[in-house]
Amino acid sequence: MKWIVHKFGGTSVANACGYRTVAGILAGQRRTGEHTAVIVSAMSGVTDALIELVEIAKTRDNSYPAKLEALKQRHLDTLTELGLEPRRRLELAAIVEADFRDISEVLKGVSIARIASEQIKEFVSGHGEIWSAQFLAAHLSSVARPTTWLDARQVLTVDSEGSQIKIDWTVSQTRLDQWLADHAPIAETVVITGYIASTQDGIATTLKRNGSDFSASIFAALLGANSITIWTDVDGVLSADPRRVPDAIVIPDLSYQEASELAYFGAKVIHPNTMFPAITRGIPIWIRNTFKPDERGTAISATSTFEAPIKGFATVDDMTLINVEGTGMSGVPGVSHKLFEALHAVDVSVVMISQASSEHSICFAVPAHQSGLAKKTLEDAFEAEIRRGAVQTIGVVDECCILAMVGDGMIERPGIAGKFFHALGKAGVNVRAIAQGSSERNISAVIEQHDSTKALRAVHSAFYLSPQTISVGVIGTGLIGGAFLNQLAERIDLLRTERGIDLRVRGIMNSRRMLLHDRHLDLEGWHDRLEACEAEADLARFVEHIHPGHLPHAVIVDATSSADLPRRYESWLKSGLNIVTPNKKGNAGPLNEYLKLRDAVRKSGRYFLYETNVGAGLPIIHTLRNLLDTGDTIIRIEGIFSGTLSYLFNSLDGTKPFSSIVRAAHDQGFTEPDPRDDLSGMDVARKLIILAREIGLEIDLEDVRVESLVPENLRGSSPEEFLDGLVDHDQAISELVREAQARQHVLRYVGAIEANGSVSACLRTFPAGHVFANLTGGDNIVSFQTARYNSQPMIVRGPGAGPEVTAAGVFSDLLRLASFLGAPL
Ligand code: ADP
Ligand code: ASP
Ligand code: MG
Numbered sequence: 001m002k003w004i005v006h007k008f009g010g011t012s013v014a015n016a017c018g019y020r021t022v023a024g025i026l027a028g029q030r031r032t033g034e035h036t037a038v039i040v041s042a043m044s045g046v047t048d049a050l051i052e053l054v055e056i057a058k059t060r061d062n063s064y065p066a067k068l069e070a071l072k073q074r075h076l077d078t079l080t081e082l083g084l085e086p087r088r089r090l091e092l093a094a095i096v097e098a099d100f101r102d103i104s105e106v107l108k109g110v111s112i113a114r115i116a117s118e119q120i121k122e123f124v125s126g127h128g129e130i131w132s133a134q135f136l137a138a139h140l141s142s143v144a145r146p147t148t149w150l151d152a153r154q155v156l157t158v159d160s161e162g163s164q165i166k167i168d169w170t171v172s173q174t175r176l177d178q179w180l181a182d183h184a185p186i187a188e189t190v191v192i193t194g195y196i197a198s199t200q201d202g203i204a205t206t207l208k209r210n211g212s213d214f215s216a217s218i219f220a221a222l223l224g225a226n227s228i229t230i231w232t233d234v235d236g237v238l239s240a241d242p243r244r245v246p247d248a249i250v251i252p253d254l255s256y257q258e259a260s261e262l263a264y265f266g267a268k269v270i271h272p273n274t275m276f277p278a279i280t281r282g283i284p285i286w287i288r289n290t291f292k293p294d295e296r297g298t299a300i301s302a303t304s305t306f307e308a309p310i311k312g313f314a315t316v317d318d319m320t321l322i323n324v325e326g327t328g329m330s331g332v333p334g335v336s337h338k339l340f341e342a343l344h345a346v347d348v349s350v351v352m353i354s355q356a357s358s359e360h361s362i363c364f365a366v367p368a369h370q371s372g373l374a375k376k377t378l379e380d381a382f383e384a385e386i387r388r389g390a391v392q393t394i395g396v397v398d399e400c401c402i403l404a405m406v407g408d409g410m411i412e413r414p415g416i417a418g419k420f421f422h423a424l425g426k427a428g429v430n431v432r433a434i435a436q437g438s439s440e441r442n443i444s445a446v447i448e449q450h451d452s453t454k455a456l457r458a459v460h461s462a463f464y465l466s467p468q469t470i471s472v473g474v475i476g477t478g479l480i481g482g483a484f485l486n487q488l489a490e491r492i493d494l495l496r497t498e499r500g501i502d503l504r505v506r507g508i509m510n511s512r513r514m515l516l517h518d519r520h521l522d523l524e525g526w527h528d529r530l531e532a533c534e535a536e537a538d539l540a541r542f543v544e545h546i547h548p549g550h551l552p553h554a555v556i557v558d559a560t561s562s563a564d565l566p567r568r569y570e571s572w573l574k575s576g577l578n579i580v581t582p583n584k585k586g587n588a589g590p591l592n593e594y595l596k597l598r599d600a601v602r603k604s605g606r607y608f609l610y611e612t613n614v615g616a617g618l619p620i621i622h623t624l625r626n627l628l629d630t631g632d633t634i635i636r637i638e639g640i641f642s643g644t645l646s647y648l649f650n651s652l653d654g655t656k657p658f659s660s661i662v663r664a665a666h667d668q669g670f671t672e673p674d675p676r677d678d679l680s681g682m683d684v685a686r687k688l689i690i691l692a693r694e695i696g697l698e699i700d701l702e703d704v705r706v707e708s709l710v711p712e713n714l715r716g717s718s719p720e721e722f723l724d725g726l727v728d729h730d731q732a733i734s735e736l737v738r739e740a741q742a743r744q745h746v747l748r749y750v751g752a753i754e755a756n757g758s759v760s761a762c763l764r765t766f767p768a769g770h771v772f773a774n775l776t777g778g779d780n781i782v783s784f785q786t787a788r789y790n791s792q793p794m795i796v797r798g799p800g801a802g803p804e805v806t807a808a809g810v811f812s813d814l815l816r817l818a819s820f821l822g823a824p825l
Contacts, residue, residue, distance in 0.1 A: 001035055001186070001223075002033060002034045002035065002226065003034070003035045003036070003037055003220075003223040003224065003225040003226070004029075004031075004034055004035075004036055004037075004225055004226055004227050004228075004229075005036075005037045005038075005039065005216055005217075005219060005220040005223070005225045005227070005228045005229070006025075006026065006029065006036060006037070006038050006039070006216075006228075006229045006231060007038075007039040007040070007041075007194065007212060007213060007215070007216035007228065007229070007230045007231065008022050008038065008039070008040050008041065008136075008231045008290065009041045009212060009213075009230070009231065009232045009233075010041040010042055010043060010044035010045065010046065010047070010128075011044050011232055011233035011290070012041075012231050012232065012233065012290040013040060013041065013043050013044065013132055013135075013136070014043060014044040014045075015043070015078060015081070016078045016081035016082045016083075017081075018043075018290075019078075019082060019135060019136055019139045020082075020139070020143075021290060021291070022038075022040075022136060022231075022290065023136075023139055023140055023143050023144060025231065025290065025293050026038065026140070026144070026189065027144060028293065029229075030188075034188075034226075035186065035188055035189070035190070035223075036188065036189045036190070037189075037190050037192055037219055037220075037223055037225065038136065038140075038189060038190070038191045038192065039192050039193075039194045039212055039215050039216040039219060040129065040132050040133050040136050040191060040192070040193065040194055040212070041128070041129060041132060041194045041195060041212040042127075042128020042129050042131070042132050042195070043074070043075075043078065043128060043131075043132055046071065046074075046128035046131075046132075047125055047128050047195070047209070049067070049071050050071070050103075050124050050125045050127060050128060051121060051124075051125050052067070053067055053068055053071075053103075053107060053124065054107065054110060054116045054120065054121050054124050054125075055116075057107040057108075057110040057111040057116070058110055058111070058114055058115065058116045059114075060111050060114060064107055064111070065104070068100065068103065068104060068107065071100075072096065072097070072100045075096050075131055075135075076093055076096060078135065079092055079093055079096070079135065082135065082138070082139050082142075083142075084138055084139065084142055085142060088138055088141075088142070092134060092135070092138055095134065096131055099127055099130065099131070103124055103127065106120060106123070106124060107124075119203060119204075119205070122204060122205045122206050123203075123204045125206060126153075126193075126195060126196035126204055126205075126206050128195075129152075129193035129194050129195045129196050129212070130151060130193055130196070132193075133149045133150075133151070133191045133192065133193040134149055134191075136149075136191050137149035137191040140189055140191065144189070145187070145188055145189065146187050147187055147188075147189045147190070147191060148183055148186070148187045148189075148190050148191070149190070149191040149192070149193075150179060150190055150191070150192045150193070151193055151196075152192055152193045152194070152195075152196050152197055152215060152219075153193075153196050153197060153198045153204055154175065154179060154198075155172055155175040155176045155179055155222075156172050156175075156196075156197035156198065156215070156218060156219075157171040157172050157175065157197065157198055157199070157200060158197045158198070158199065158205060158207070159199065159200060160199065160205055163208065163347060163349055165207055165208065165214075165273070167218060167277075168200065169222075171200070172218070172222060173222055176219075176222050176223070192215070192219055193215075194211065194212025194213075194215040194216065195207055195211045195212045195215060196215075197215075207271075207273075210268065210271045211271060211273075212271075213230055213270050213271035213273075213274040214271045214273040214274050214277075216228050216230060216274070217273075217274045217275070217276075217277040217278045217283070217285070218277050220277065220278065220281075220283050221277035221278070221280065221281050221283070224281070225283060226283070227283060227284050227285075227286065228278060228283055228284070228285045228286070229285075229286040229287075229288055229297075230270060230274075230285065230286065230287050230288070231288055231289070231290040232269060232287065232288075232289065232290065233289065233290065233291060234269060234289060235250045235288075235289045235292060235295045235297065236250040236251065236252075236287045236288065236289070236295070236296075236297040236298030237250070237251050237254060237259065237262065237267065237269055237270065237287050237298040237300075237312065238250055238251065238269070238312070239251055239311065239312045239313065239460060239464055240312060240313045240314065240456055240460045241266075241267065241268070241314065241315075241456070244452075244453050244456055244457070245313075245456055245457055245460045246518040246519055247460065247461070247464065247465060247519065247551070248460065248464075249464065250295075250297075250298060251298055251306060251308075251311050251312060252296070252298060252299065252306050253298065253299050253300075253301070253304040253305050253306040254298060254299070254300045254304050254306075254311055255300070255301070255302065255303055255304040255408055256275045256278065256279045256300060256301070256302060257275075257408065257441055258304060258311050258312075258406055258407060258408055258441065259274075259275055259285070259300045260272055260275045260276075261404070261406040261437075261441055261442045262311065262312050262314050262404075262406045263275075265314040265315070265316055265402065265404035265406065265442070265444065266314040266315050266316045266317070266402075266404070267312065267314040269287060270285075270287060270300075275300065278300075279302075282301075282302060284299060284300065284301040285299075285300040285301070286298065286299055286300070287300070304408065307409070308407065308409060308463075309407050309409030309410050309413055309416060310405055310406070310407035310409065310410065310416065310463045311406055311407040311408075311409075312405075312406055312407070313403065313404065313405050313406070313456055313459055313460050313463075314403075314404055314406070315401050315402060315403050315404070315452050315455075315456055316351055316365075316401060316402040316404075317401045317449060317452060318367065318368040318369075318401065318449065319351065319365045319366065319367060319368060319400045319401050319402055319446070319449075320365065320366055320367070320368045320370075320371035320374070320396055320397065320398050320399075320400060321363060321364075321365050321396070321397040321400045321432055321433060321446050322363070322364055322365070322366060322371070322374055322375065322378070322394065322395070322396055322397075323361055323362075323363045323393070323394075323395040323396075323397070324339060324361060324362050324363075324378060324382070324391060324393075324394050324395075325360065325361040325391070325392055325393045325394075325395065326360070326361075326385065326389075326390050326391035326392045326393075327360065327390070327392070328385060328388065328389065328390025328391065329360060329361070329362075329385075329390065329391060330360050335362070336355070336362060338381060338382075339362060339378065339381070339382075342377050342378060342380075342381035343366075343374060343377060343378070345377075346373055346374075346377050348366050348370045348373055348374045348377065349366065349367060349370070350364050350365070350366055351364075351365045351366065351367070351402060352364060352365045352402050352433070352435050352444050352446065353435060354433045354434060354435040363433045363446075365400065365402055365433070365446055368398065368399075371396055371398060375394055375396055378394050379394060382394070397432060399448060399449040399450070400432065400446050400447065400448060400449055401446070401447060401448075401449045401451075401452045402444050402445070402446055402447075403424075403444065403445050403446075403447055403452070403455050403456060403459070404442050404443070404444040404445075405420055405442060405443050405444070405459060405463075406441060406442045407441070407442075408441055410440055410441070410443070411440045411441070412440070416443070417436070417443055419462055419463065420443055420445075420459055420462070420463075421445075422462070423458045423459045423461070423462035424445065424447070424455055424458060424459065426458065427451075427454055427455060427457075427458035428454075429447050429448075429451045429454060429455045429458065430447065430448060430451070431445045431446070431447055432445075432446045432447060432448070433445070433446040434446075457548070461551060461552050462552075465502070465551065465552060468500055468501045468502055468552075468553075468818050468821055469502040469504065469551050469552050469553070470501075470502065470503055470504065470551070470552075470553045470554065470555055470814075470817070470818060470821070471504050471506050471546055471547065471548065471551040471553065471554040471555070472503055472504060472505045472506065472507075472546070472554075472555055472557065472814070473505075473506060473507040473508075473509070473542060473543070473545070473546030473554070473555070473556050473557065474505065474507070474508050474509070474557045474559060475509050475510075475539075475542070475556060475557065475558050475559060475560055475565065476509075476510060476557075476558065476559035476560035476562075477508060477509075477510040477527070477530065477559070478510075478559070478560070479803040480559045480582055480803050480806050480807050480810065481510075481557075481559030481560070481807075482527070482803070483803040483804055483806070483807035484557065484559060484807035484810050484811060485505075485508065485523060485526055485527075486807075487804075487807055487808060487811050488503070488505065488523060488811065489523035489524060489526070491811075492505075492523065495815075501815065501818045503814070503818070504519065504520035504551065505517075505520055505521050505523060506518070506519070506520055506521065506545065506546060507521075507542055507545055507546050508521065508526060508530055509537050509539070509542050510530070510537065511537060512536070512537055513530055513531070513533055513534075513535060513536060513537055514530075514533075514535050514536070514537050514538065514541075514542050515529055515530045515533050515535070516535065516542070516545050539568075543556065543568075543572065543577070546577070547575060547576060547577050552821075553578065553821055554576065554577050554578065555577065555578040555579065555580055555814065555817060556572060556577055556578075556579055556580075557579075557580045557581065557810060557814065558579065558580075558581040558582075558583050559581070559582060559583070559810065560583055561583055561584075561585065562583065562585065563585045563589070565583065565585075565586075566581075566583060566585045566586030566589060566593075566597070567593070569586055569597055569600070569608065570596055570597055570600040573597075573600045573601055573604040573606045573608065574600055574603075574604050576604070576606065577606065578606045578607040578608070578609075578817055579606075579607070579608045579609070580609045580610070580810060580813045580814050580817060581609075581610050581612075581613075581810075582610070582612035582613065582616075582806055582809070582810055583610075583613075584610075584613045584686050584687070584690065586610070587610060587613055587689075587690045587693065588613075588686035588687075588689050588690055588701070590700065591698055591699070591700045594693060595698075607817050607820055609813035609814075609816060609817055610690075610813070611809050611812070611813050611816075612806050612809035612810055612813070613687065613690050614641065614687045614690055614691060614782075615641065615687075615780045615782065615796070615798075615800040616643075616780075616799070616800050616801050616802065616805045616806040616809055617798075617799075617805035617806060617808045617809030617812070618780060618782075618796055618797075618798050618799075618800055618805075618809075619796060620691075620780075620782050620796055621690070621691070621694060623784065623794070623796055624637070624691060624694055624695070624784065625694065627784060627786055627788075627789075627794075628694070628695060632786045632787055632788045632789075633755070633786060633787040634695050634753075634755055634784065634785075634786050635754075635755050635785045635786055635787065635790070636752065636753065636754055636755065636783075636785040636793075637691055637695075637752070637753040637782065637783070637784055637785075638750060638751070638752040638753075638782070638783050638785070639750065639751060639752075639772075639780065639781050639782035639783055640748060640749065640750060640751075640772060640775065640779070640780055640781050640782075641683075641684045641687045641688070641751045641780060641782070641800070642678060642683055642684050642687075642749065642780075643670075643778035643779075643780060643799070643800050643801030643802070644665065644670055644671050644672070644675075644678040644778065644801070645678060645679070645681075645684070645709075645749040646749075646775055646777075646778050646779055646780060646781075646800075647665060647670055647777060647778040648661055648662060648665060648749075649746070649747050649748050649749060650775050650776065650777065650778075650779075651665075652733075652737060652747060653737075654734070654737050654738065654741060657727070657730035657733075657734065658726070658729070658730050658733040658734070659723070659726035659727045659729070659730050662675055662679075662723065662726060663723050663726075666723065670778065673719065674719040674722075675719065675722070675723070676710045676714075676715070676719070676722060679708070679709040679710050680706075680708045680709070680710050681706040681707060681708050681709065681749070681761045681762075682701075682706065684706075684749070684751045684761040685701060685704040685706045685751070685759075685761050686701070687751065688704055688751045688752075688753055688759050688761060689701060689704060689759070691753060692753045692757075692759050695753070697753070697757050697759070699757070699759060703759060704759045704760065704761060705758070705759070705760040705761070705762070706760070706761045706762070707760075707761065707762035707763055709749070709763070710722075711725075711726070711728075711729050713725070714726065736763070740765040743765070743767075744767060744768045745765040745766060745767055745768065745773075746765065746766055746768060746773045747763060747764075747765055748763070748764060748765070748766055748772050748773070749761070749762070749763050749764075750762065750763075750764050750772065771783070771795060771797070775797070777799065778799060778800065778801055778802075779797060779798060779799060779800065780797065780798065780799070780800025780801070781795065781796070781797040782795070782796045782797075783795050784796075
């Protein structure tokens with residue numbers, strides 16, 4: 001008879017719909033001439049609930065009958081929802097009712113005696129599988145073909161010694177063969193309970209938590225099956241627990257050994273014992289997703305073809321590290337034997353051992369709940385040695401966990417351990433003990449429990465993500481922020497595929513709302529989704545989300561003009577965030593705040609990029625930095641730094657009055673809503689400060705000599721009154737224009753920084769042939785006169801305002817950040 005085995009975990013059969021999905025999968029998997037054994041777990045959460053009932057009854061807590069009733073009702077409801085033929089439903093309901101009556105009696109006894117033996121717990125906790133298997137068999141019989149069910153306790157015989165489970169293969173095989181003979185001709189599909197078994201004396205027991213995977217491979221071995229497929233709620237074995245590492249990926253292939261190690265070190269998706277019956281008979285195991293049956297899943301077999309040196313990471317949480325230390329231990333034979341024998345005798349499970357070659361100390365990890373027992377046992381066992389002073393301490397470090405890295409490919413490959421520990425070091429994770437299996441298939445480290453997720457994420461990203469994976473958070477969705485997100489949306493895929501720059505926009509926030517995503521937001525239609533989302537803007541939560549610790553780098557793009565956000569830059573930098581911003585308020589703020597910000601940049605080693613603070617997308621700050629860094633000396637920086645003022649004076653040829661040019665510019669949106677913000681010269685002054693500070697001048701806004709073009713009598717009025725009142729000043733400006741024109745000069749509003757520290761922004765005249773005199777529209781122009789560019793200054797010129805060019809400048813700062821972080825140019 002040809003058999004194949006499918007196992008469905010509790011996550012696959014959480015409700016009636018789950019049983020229907022399972023039936024659909026089985027129908028799709030059926031091949032003629034093959035028999036199918038379906039191992040099924042209890043409905044999701046039922047084993048937990050049954051165990052809890054025993055615990056509650058033991059404490060004489062009166063809530064257990066109500067909880068028992070609720071559990072019964074959940075099963076009866078599922079039965080109803082399955083829509084079985086009424087007679088069959090009533091039969092099954094009667095069985096369920098009878099089982100619950102039995103359990104209720106047992107719990108009453110537990111409650112009276114206030115004691116529950118292991119056997120009682122095993123007896124009660126196995127019922128979930130008994131109900132689940134009968135439900136599935138009944139459903140399959142009603143929608144497909146007649147299906148039999150097998151209570152594994154009739155066949156599977158085990159010898160449990162503490163936490164160890166020994167299968168009695170001979171007895172189990174004989175009983176299975178007998179069962180098959182008794183039920184001949186055997187139905188095409190047999191549903192078998194997972195998890196449960198019997199002892200040699202016929203007492204109900206289990207294969208311990210998560211044991212249904214193990215049941216599947218035991219039955220596969222007994223039936224001589226061709227394959228085992230374990231159906232669960234994830235796409236396969238992932239490179240780390242997806243609940244803790246959102247970027248975990250499906251591992252396509254694993255060797256039996258790799259899968260065993262990962263499972264042993266905590267990858268809950270498969271029970272560690274599952275592999276061993278399959279290995280001896282060479283049966284391949286598949287892990288697949290019940291809810292996405294089209295996904296290929298993970299194949300586990302004798303050899304893995306997936307080349308990555310490292311397959312996955314896992315943690316065993318809630319461990320205690322015990323360190324037995326003594327000068328009298330070195331070179332004395334039998335110390336470890338005595339130690340581990342004593343622990344074995346009380347069934348303490350030792351998960352990891354590390355011993356220094358001096359034999360001066362032995363360090364090992366045990367589950368936290370056994371730490372007291374372990375310590376006491378060792379104190380008794382080594383009593384004589386402690387008295388003599390040969391053993392000095394039995395130290396206990398609580399609240400630890402083990403982090404393990406697994407992969408056949410690390411065998412004889414240098415550098416893997418280095419990368420692992422480097423990643424932990426960089427994440428600030430303290431390593432307390434280290435072990436490497438001699439198979440070189442795993443490296444494990446004991447770390448503090450509270451570092452567990454951080455450590456898992458750090459090592460996972462070191463091996464699985466490109467170093468240019470950057471978590472991006474955008475604050476501000478106005479003209480610039482919006483244009484930036486649109487530009488990013490168009491390029492982001494190409495940047496990843498062609499340049500290896502993996503920009504993950506994981507958050508967008510404006511003053512009202514925020515949109516967050518664990519992996520990355522789809523930027524198509526970001527605006528509508530942000531508008532539709534309910535989450536209120538919460539800056540602290542946003543920043544924490546953008547810098548979760550599991551991605552190598554994170555950046556905040558501050559696309560606002562807020563004065564408040566720059567005050568937080570310092571703490572963001574210190575926490576490891578990079579910053580990209582067109583917002584001038586940080587660099588042009590009070591000098592002491594500016595100096596603190598610079599200090600934070602230096603000390604944090606993070607990047608703060610702000611090219612668009614001056615001249616929008618034009619390379620002005622970058623050019624200045626290059627001049628300075630290559631050792632040039634600045635003599636003078638001079639230029640037209642305001643797009644609006646550039647436009648106003650480029651248009652002022654004497655044919656139209658100044659006030660009408662200002663009004664037209666205002667009406668076309670070329671000025672700030674209040675044109676005085678441009679005409680006051682303060683915006684130019686801020687840009688000058690930024691450049692002056694760049695060359696090392698420690699100045700504040702008061703140190704800049706600014707000529708305001710806002711007449712004094714119009715400073716307090718409304719914008720409209722201002723525009724009206726400006727007419728009265730046309731005469732004065734016209735005179736200046738006429739006077740300049742008489743000398744073939746033009747008027748320009750120019751900012752200048754001299755090497756001696758004098759900084760000014762004022763109206764000046766330039767000869768008609770001068771570069772400043774021949775600009776178009778709102779061009780900016782900056783001239784750098786330096787020691788090297790002396791007689792002929794270096795000029796940067798072009799449009800210096802507008803959302804598209806500014807957003808592009810922000811975007812190129814972001815790409816510059818990626819290249820600083822190591823992206824290929
Ligand atoms: P089932 O009820 O199907 O037996 P389990 O809950 O026992 O399912 O195991 C599946 C769960 O294991 C997944 O939902 C996932 O959260 C968790 N898990 C932990 N580590 C891993 C890993 N490395 N790969 C896949 N899943 C994992
Ligand atoms: N139902 C059992 C448990 O929850 C066995 C299993 O699902 O594997 O542990
Ligand atoms: Mg499981």
